[in-house]
Amino acid sequence: MTSLLMMLAAAGTSTEATFWMPEGASTVAPDVDGLFDFINLICYIFFALVVAALIWFAIRYRQRKGQHTFEGGPTHNMALEITWTAIPTVIVVVMFILGLQTFLDLRTSPGNAYDINVTAQKWSWTFQHPEFAVTEAAELTVPANRPVRLLMGSQDVLHSLFVPAFRVKQDVVPGRYTSLWFEATQPGTYQLYCTEYCGKDHSLMLATVHVLEWDEFQAKMGKLAREYEEIPESQLPSYALTRLYNRCASCHTLDGSSSTGPSFKGLWERTAEGTTVFTDGSTLADLQKPGGVYDIPENYIRASLVNPQAHIVQGYTGAMPSFQGQLKERQIDALVLMIKHLDKLVDDQGNILENPDLGSETPQEGAADDNG
């Protein structure tokens, strides 16, 4: 039976779309397609037998005109009944074992995987490449011929990430991480769907997967990483809010409500005035005295990003990971500026304003201070 499957699988290495399956572009696609074809074959045989018998009996044994009495006929046949119970049992056991093998392949990610962090929220996908400190929205760029592992979390309701061409799918669950891996084999462009119903624009929660050869991939990542370098200074706070904040949003709100971490609303004021209280009872003001580590407020914000465990704010558990190495210097500048000018970027409810008025105070000053 296994050799039959191997044969079918081998026949299915072509990545062309078939009547049943879309084009296959990952290492597991031929296995999944082979298994699908094997089950299909079993189904065709059983279906043909059942329907042939059904039609044959219906025609051959139809009630003819004037046939008004009937034969008794046999009521059971133990040998026959045991046979037709046993044969399907053997077949489904084989099917289970083959399905199990493919499933374990689908779920066991190889060691050298390229990691991508995925954030799902109504109704968009954000993909973050820690290796390049690049964040993409609605587009996922992955290298070909290298295992890719997605570590996924949701900020609101259930979502599910599905790429038909890779034959992979995994629910994204709020409150925990789930993961998924694949190895794309064919450079190209593929569709990514959300397949767990999530409300109004569920059907628009799409993304495009771009598979590139490794050197092209690196070049594109480098270009995306430099994107920040080319942004004018005055645009930095807005950029941080729209392109970087989504990674903070699961813990830090913009409307003042408490979450896993303190809200960004009013953070700048609390920092500047030194009113923040830490778990050991000391206040930020103690550290801001002349000669203290945080003589200027920007340095405290910056330190919180690269070394968040140094000082934990009272009432929180210190769940934040360090972003050292994940954020470029200029992105840290952007985040600091975003927090500093947050009251001009969002309204009281934490909604992002379309055209923020940053006023007369130009953001460059802050950035200059920080870098100084």
Place this chain on the structure above:
Amino acid sequence: MTTVDTRGPAPVLDNYLTHSRGLRSWLLTLDHKRIGLMYLVSVLGAFFLGGMFALLVRTQLLTPEGLIMDGDQYNQAFTLHGAIMVFLVIIPSVPAALGNFVLPIMLGAKDVAFPRLNLFSYWLWIVGAIFFVLSLFTGGLDTGWTFYTPYSVDQGSAMAGVIPALTGAFILGFSSIFTGMNFIVTIHRLRPPGMTWFRMPLFLWAIYATAIIQVLATPVLGITLALLIVERAFGIGIFNPVLGGDPVLYQHFFWFYSHPAVYIMILPAMGIISDLIAVHSHRHIFGYGFIAWSSIAIAIFSFLVWGHHMFTSGQSELVTVVFSLITFSVAIPSAVKVFNWLATMYKGTISWNTPMLYGMGFIFIFTIGGLTGLHLGTLGTDIHLHDTYFVVAHFHYVMMGSALIAFIGGIHHWWPKMTGRMYNENWGRFAFALVFIGFNLTFFSQFMLGSQGMPRRYASYVGLQQDVFQPYHIASTIGSYVLALGFFITAGYLIQSLIGGRRASANPWGGRSLEWQCTSPPPHDNFSEAPTVGDCYDFSVLRWDEQEQGYVWREDVPHPQQEEVEAT
């Protein structure tokens, strides 16, 4: 049909329809036959409503951008289609409507064990249905029929109709529990002398197995929905991770009920088909014991497979593997039933009338529905197919194509008994052809849609694959219109038969179970004299009587009652 043909036996004046008059005598009746008929009318009303939503959904998907609705409207349409069809139509269809009418007569009892509880169940059903309709007017319902958390408790996105709908489903659950309890007690305690367990028609075995599931599984749904109502109303978070709850726990609870609920839908359908195939093939059912026990086996296994709805949910891999294995075990008793039905037809005398066509249509459709379950039970392929149209197609083949087709077949089979009238066979066959072709066109297209990657619950399908999807969607939508036309024609000739149909004899098809021993329609107390229990699948003792327009006992075979008389 131009002339009204009323040949046949003179009507029995006192039957359950004419026994008492007035609206009150119906609304407060304790007669299981009238309650069954009221369920039938109510369920068909809900079926019409759910069907209209289905047509909206199908029409929307003619174009990739969506033809007639925006995202919110579409989400409400598919949610109401699913919720109405599951909770208001399929679950009560066979047990509550046909079961109520047929079960006590088939058993040889005067009524169910607790007639007042039976009436109470019906009115609970009506109250539950009103809550459902209310959810339409209190801000809509867009959670999908599964009410998945945290979406359903998220005040920001889910609509205000969630609480009325949950309350409705909760009440309907209790209606279903009370019906199940009533049937279990009836079958245990009201079998007349001679009606041993293994002389019961297979429909009764199926209803019995169903009632066990109703009694054991539905309370868990009840408590789950109650927790959800509390959670949403008071902002606590048993299933909401933001407040410390567990959304996957909800899925476990929900499917612990809702998977067995699939068997609440399909088991009674299988029971109908077992009887339908035997009666209209005029041949002894093959492997009675296997079919009876397989119903019970399915009922037991059904409690152990809920996790197969959650292969991609993030549950542990070991749990997933175990659920996949047990899932396959359900396939076996289902396959055995199909083989038994075919063996029953072998060397039979098969009449090509409408109920038998539905019976054969069922075997065709259920075979496809069952076999495609293999793709979904197998872990490696389910990952790709989960939450796509492949799943939609699969469960429509089982829930709609099998459960509802059997229900419609059952209506045709027992229509002469219920109404005392025959419908027009030619129209019946024509409508069956439309239903069969329309159904397969609608849902077979969806298998390809799903395996190609089309996710379910999508209001639009704009994207890289839209050109692949659209032809299948168009085929599916055309199929749904054909299907709807078939149902409208069915409604037409059935209603026409009430007015102008030929009078039905006591036994127009040649059945041996007890309901064919009383007049059509049955008298108020079901049997004017105690019925004779025999082998309900031995049709060799019957012959067609032209004058009677029905089957009567053969003169050359001794009648058991005469033997008794002679013995005394």
Place this chain on the structure above:
Amino acid sequence: MPRTGTVMAGTDPAVDPRGVFDNPDDRRSAARFALWLLCIVLGMLFGGVIVALLVLRFDGAAWPSDLPRLPWQLWLSTGLLLMESVALVLATRRTSSTRRRLLVLAFVLAIGFIATQVWAWWDWHASVDLEARRTAVAALWVVGGVHVAHVLGGLVPLGLVLWGATTMEWSDRQNDRLRLTATYWHFLDAVWIAMMLTLLIVL
């Protein structure tokens, strides 16, 4: 209530309005069977609640570690409910005058059970800082509340039996009712003990 059925001789139309049972004993045993089924239904329901609580307690990371211990009044509740069962067992065996007194006692004990439940959870609630513990507190309330709701439901048949015992001649039918009511209360007792065990594990 208008009856549409013709009543067979020998059956009591108030009990068996359609005359489906030829023999009143059959009807009695059917009612007992139905009550057992009802207990199974409710057992599944309580089982669901208990499982939900255990999962929240041991699977969720967010269960607060600083909840107060089990309120001591619950032990009092347990005692009252056990006495309730004893009183009902005795009531089914005794003759008229003692029976009436035992039924009054059973009714008072039931009210006492509900009162101690309210007292226990009220007290306990007052000692919890609700913020960030809402879900845990609510889950415990649901467990207690679902049971109390069924106890309240049990008061209805108990009250009817008591009313029958005080106002009219004791009949077979009332005796049947008393036996069924007693069975239901024993069931509530068993469920409460299961819930107590769960609470002991959880708190």
